[in-house]
Amino acid sequence: MANPQEYIRNLTPYVPGKPIEELQREFGIQNVTKLASNENAVGPSPLALAAIVRELAELHRYPEGSAPTLVSELAAFLQVDPSNVVLGNGSDELIKLILQAFCPRNGVVVSSEHGFLMYKVFAGGFGIRCAEPPLAQNYRYDLRAVGAVAKESGAHAVFLANPSNPTGTTFTQTELLRFCEDVGPDLLLIIDEAYYEYVEMDDAVDSLTLLRNRPNTVILRTFSKAYGLAGLRVGYGITSSEIANYINRIRTPFNINRLAQVGATAALGDKEHLAQVLEVNRAGKIQITRGLRELGLNFADSQTNFYLVDLNRPAGPVYEALLRMGLIVRPMTAYGFPCHIRITVGQPAENARVLSALRAVLAE
Numbered sequence: 001m002a003n004p005q006e007y008i009r010n011l012t013p014y015v016p017g018k019p020i021e022e023l024q025r026e027f028g029i030q031n032v033t034k035l036a037s038n039e040n041a042v043g044p045s046p047l048a049l050a051a052i053v054r055e056l057a058e059l060h061r062y063p064e065g066s067a068p069t070l071v072s073e074l075a076a077f078l079q080v081d082p083s084n085v086v087l088g089n090g091s092d093e094l095i096k097l098i099l100q101a102f103c104p105r106n107g108v109v110v111s112s113e114h115g116f117l118m119y120k121v122f123a124g125g126f127g128i129r130c131a132e133p134p135l136a137q138n139y140r141y142d143l144r145a146v147g148a149v150a151k152e153s154g155a156h157a158v159f160l161a162n163p164s165n166p167t168g169t170t171f172t173q174t175e176l177l178r179f180c181e182d183v184g185p186d187l188l189l190i191i192d193e194a195y196y197e198y199v200e201m202d203d204a205v206d207s208l209t210l211l212r213n214r215p216n217t218v219i220l221r222t223f224s225k226a227y228g229l230a231g232l233r234v235g236y237g238i239t240s241s242e243i244a245n246y247i248n249r250i251r252t253p254f255n256i257n258r259l260a261q262v263g264a265t266a267a268l269g270d271k272e273h274l275a276q277v278l279e280v281n282r283a284g285k286i287q288i289t290r291g292l293r294e295l296g297l298n299f300a301d302s303q304t305n306f307y308l309v310d311l312n313r314p315a316g317p318v319y320e321a322l323l324r325m326g327l328i329v330r331p332m333t334a335y336g337f338p339c340h341i342r343i344t345v346g347q348p349a350e351n352a353r354v355l356s357a358l359r360a361v362l363a364e
């Protein structure tokens with residue numbers, strides 16, 4: 001038997017939200033509602049689907065390795081130079097490439113307790129330690145603690161998700177600028193904005209402006225959430241051309257496949273669809289927060305398409321009972337919340353179904 005690296009042996013594999021097909025197989029339930037992976041309630045843009053169908057006959061050809069059309073459309077959309085854009089097979093791949101390019105084995109990166117798991121999972125895969133200072137009040141990042149840990153550990157990078165997942169909470173531009181002053185210009189800062197499009201708040205982070213003054217910054221965004229293309233796997237980074245250049249040296253040549261290139265390009269142009277997605281989400285948030293309050297449940301403030309809900313009891317049995325009723329939500333034990341679940345905002349009927357199922361299960 002081949003021996004893995006010591007740090008690989010100790011890794012715990014990431015467990016994604018349960019797929020609909022798996023629940024159908026296991027329980028023989030046909031009518032399954034999945035509100036577990038922060039997927040888009042509306043679905044993909046019809047323009048993206050049409051572009052993908054048109055591209056199908058070309059599948060015997062390799063795609064263009066640098067996805068020039070998608071890159072230049074993104075650059076125009078973001079008002080940056082194409083050399084500032086780097087594409088990943090999901091933004092997850094970019095997290096991995098950043099670690100690989102900029103952090104040595106036995107190095108340290110900093111994220112946060114109850115933060116997005118992929119930072120820790122990928123760091124572990126390179127033998128990099130991920131320090132996780134505790135959250136502050138109301139499930140929000142404690143940026144002062146993050147800065148202090150980054151400085152005292154000599155961290156090679158800091159990963160901040162804004163909004164964060166699984167909490168849904170944000171920091172403000174004022175807090176971010178104070179943090180940047182605190183840690184200085186040389187620390188590599190990754191701002192993961194997977195839910196960027198959903199944010200509606202005062203003093204919201206303006207990361208593109210920050211990037212202009214602070215080149216050691218990578219902004220991560222994705223087509224997986226508000227653009228409804230999680231299955232296509234396209235994420236992108238916006239950063240200095242130097243950093244983009246290093247990441248491009250180590251990515252797989254065809255990491256954005258043909259269908260993904262045309263689908264994401266079309267989705268980016270479909271402003272109407274995005275507006276509809278955001279409208280459905282706004283309404284869904286009202287419906288879900290009202291329902292949770294009626295159930296007497298506390299939840300974190302959210303600037304996303306999901307809610308972290310405190311069940312005030314071990315969440316495992318509740319999760320299992322919901323599964324038997326055909327509902328998939330996300331248990332949060334792996335994120336350090338054994339009494340919480342995360343519920344993705346769905347269509348009105350899906351939201352109603354999860355609320356009434358929760359009511360029934362909690363009353364048992």
Ligand SMILES: *Cc1c(COP(=O)(O)O)cnc(C)c1O
Pocket residue numbers: 038089090091092093116161164165192194221222223224225230233234235
């Ligand atoms: C969903 C998510 C991502 C990654 O999504 P991809 O599908 O890999 O683009 C990255 N960061 C956070 C915080 C997320 O929730």
